[in-house]
Amino acid sequence: MSRRGRTPLGLSGGALLAALTALLLLLTGCTGLPRDSEVEPRLTVDNADQRPAIVVEPEPPGVDAGPEEIAAGFIRAHNGVPEGFATARQYLAGTALDGWSPDQGILLLSSSNLSARRIAGGRVVVTAVAEAQVDPEGHVTQLPTEERRTLQLGVSQVAGGAWRVTSVPDDLGLWLSVADFERLYQPKRVYFASQNGPKVLLPDVRWFPEAGMTTALARAVIGAPPTWLTGVVRNRLPAGTRLQPNAVPVSATDRTATVTLSREALGASPLDREALWAAMLQTLSQAPGVSRVQLMVGSARLEAPGMGPDSSVEDLDYSVVPAPSGPVIVRKDAKLVWNNNDNDSRRPAPTPTDREPLPTIPSQWYQLAGDSRGREIAAIAGDRKTLGRWIAGKLTSRPSFGTQLVRPAYDGQNDLWVAGQALTAAGPGQSGGRPAAENPTTGPPTIWVIDTRQPVQQAQPQPVTAPWLGQRDVVALAVSPESARLALVVRDRSTRRTSLLLSGIVRDSSGEVDSLGTPVVVNPAISDLSSVTWADETTLGVLGRMPSSPERVEPIMVPLSGLAQPLGPAPGATAVVGSSIPQDRVFVVTDRGTVLAREGRSWEVFDQGDDVVAPAP
Template structure:
């Protein structure tokens, strides 16, 4: 049956062929005679021969332990052709070459399987087990043992589980595996792999083969779409893998979110998501999907659109059962984006910011030249008038359009709220954090609650409060949300995500160590926040963290100490990725981002100055002492 053409979600520019090719040799380009053509042919043959010979070379020549894991999509990763086993290879050489070959997943690791016996190959499932990202072959130590396995040790940077979740390790952890060998027709082969062995690959191989994608899940109470970072092979089949991930349900850290899953047993009917020449991805589901109610159908369809929309070849998404569009209460012809399903995408923009100079607040434009914030001329719309703040209030936050402001007192024992310029003060804890707003009219703050028997701080650990800003100030009391996982630890910084469904937190343990945690906001049937889910830890190697902000929907930044430097500095932390220092920012105290990447991120210093990033450096931004991003 023919598929009607749809209005595309987007049109993406494609990389030109020139961007995928290396530069031409000037010498060859200047040869125009018959002799020149002959030389070009000989050079081409020589290049092919060199590349073929390089296939067996170790990858360590270009690998450095400090290299970052890249999240940038690779449209056409270069092919690497590993060598098969060589006749007469000894045990050490065989195992070493197998570890090189297992970084080539082509044809279900066809070459790597040549190093195994038939029985070992039948039991090895590298895609169903974890992948270990190592510092490279230069750190492998391969030792033969008498009448035992060949032992290999190395250094690991991160691990990737079978669901595509990457975990950065605290240090370059030592890893060890034993490989049992046997002779097959006079040649050594690996007869038994370690029970949990998936694959080892260097950082450069990982960056060549994998790309990070966001798998979205729909919150039916707020109609927001919440991302979870996964890593996938770039060798094709991404649409199928992403669709399976959406159907697979939320990760553990999203447990408690108002999520609707398809009925049990729902799967891809043919385990494939074809994309036609018009960019239409057809997700054909099994018959169980027909048992889902319309709310669930809309939620899953919206999540599929947002997830598959990341692929450059996809322009529209259709959910079908048996080839017929899945009914959601509206014509499938009208579903060209998530808004047709009642969902919305929260895309941060480089909108106006608030600049503090002493007691004065003013609107500023982040798009002006570096170091010259200046006023907005003209204002794109009416902006709220701003109150005067005395020096006792700091750690400011602003609602989406600036009509509500919140700040913490100098002793961090009181929360001040300015509603249309009028101040109200509430005291309910100590060590209060900088407040943070969500798009749903919620104001969040953390700290240590006061004792129930008096004004002294409670000894029962930290707490997190939420305030409904839609209520009159006199009635808008802070409500404690459930955080049993916090124990005796305390939140020292927190920031809500742009879509208002996630909370990034810096948590300090009783021993003084810090952790970067990511929780989902759990709401009751009325949409009222009641808890923060059991969190997922990010940025494990970073210590001494003091503040956190969002750079984009999949990346946060912290002020902390990276293992490569003992000095507090801003560090980017891609969720489900590997952290990268941003360079020293002297005197850094607070960090704030607009959610649009590194182009608009600011550092507040202990010298009452603001720094912004310019290239690889931090330099003074205008004359302000603090920056406030409305809605953050």
């Protein structure tokens, strides 16, 4: 969420509030959003985030404040996250004191401007403009458009004649301005271990307040993963497993975070213990002051295969797959050349010594993709009915299996992905379809995968089970760096509206693609989507329109949990392509024979060319 600056606050909390919070957390077991500040015993403070702190103290109730001022003041005091909402509670009385639970999610406001209006029945209506919302686990979702939201609060005079908020809606959490939220919360990656296929850790970005960060991260690891990752990550800890005690102390001497679990954890299988250790090590490495992790049950260490006293994620054979790194391939008419951003774009770069010579691609083929070392190039024919593969410079084209084929994508597991409309009336995972020539309707939306390890003549496109596609055509797709997630742009055949989806790639015990999990919508605020790529493991790049500038299609950075960042006009943009060059997160392909890269606040020509390919991881 780089659109606005974000700085941390110094954090504190009263002992009584902390004690009450610890009890509440123990009963509820929630993850991302705060109840009140937590105290973490022996917390190291000398290695905390050293960015300059901006402290904004919430205002307590005025002595002579009227009902409207009290209602608006209560909402504004929601920024008292570091103090455990002590000031906000000063505005409450009666049932509101016990009825308000700030952990029920956050409504993010475009500004701190509020209006308050008193109505009949001892109530005040508070109105503000909302831009996004945060669920109780800490996931941020931008709203389709900015919305005017209203909130009714009950107000009464209490002892001494002072006005107080005496009733609140049951589902009221926090109302915070985006600026306050980015100042008070930080995005962190909660990792989950893959279930099948390569042993990788998948990140789920959630926002946490700095208070109690280590405890909140540990609780998130043992909690449930997002539902869209069902079947993709391991989630087999025995029921009832929890933190016990409900706090993670960090030693000030050796910076070790000690995570103690309840006895239910002893029922976990060796593989699940190993996965838990790997996820906990990687996740807690982000917490300030933590350099080592101990996972305990009672006073004994939770044993797992291969775990020594100072084992790392790599010792457990797990990895966090980084984005591709290395040169990219630029198409110049029929010729493909390597470009590592360290050469004169007027002449081809020499073929890197660890890369394959590149083939010539005839002009009737476009929408290129490449495997990890350029050994294989794929492209779509101009009629969008044929997929071609160049292996060792030789073209092999598949007999037509679909129409409206989109740019293909290689993953890191020797699979080639493509989508389009099937030639039969049967959709993914179905059978008995009629040929398209006999079927007057458009073929069903379908996603295929090809195993590139098979001999090229035998490698058949296999439909991937994805019944949730329904009547939505795939416009673009992109596989994540670790090959476990698929980003898609889809277009509804009835409404013509586009959506950005994220689905988990479910693999069987041998690592083969089995199906695609029910997806989650990523940032519904973006419309007219036409292209998608991975900028890094937690950020997508797209072409689309933002509500703030509906007159133009532009490249947009889309965090999987956060607010979209428009990157400004890129004249002639036709596609965004992920980069394997570290300093260039995405490229833009234009219809003007140029490939653009972001420099500062503008797009500059990276190279002359008709397309660009970032080889798969």
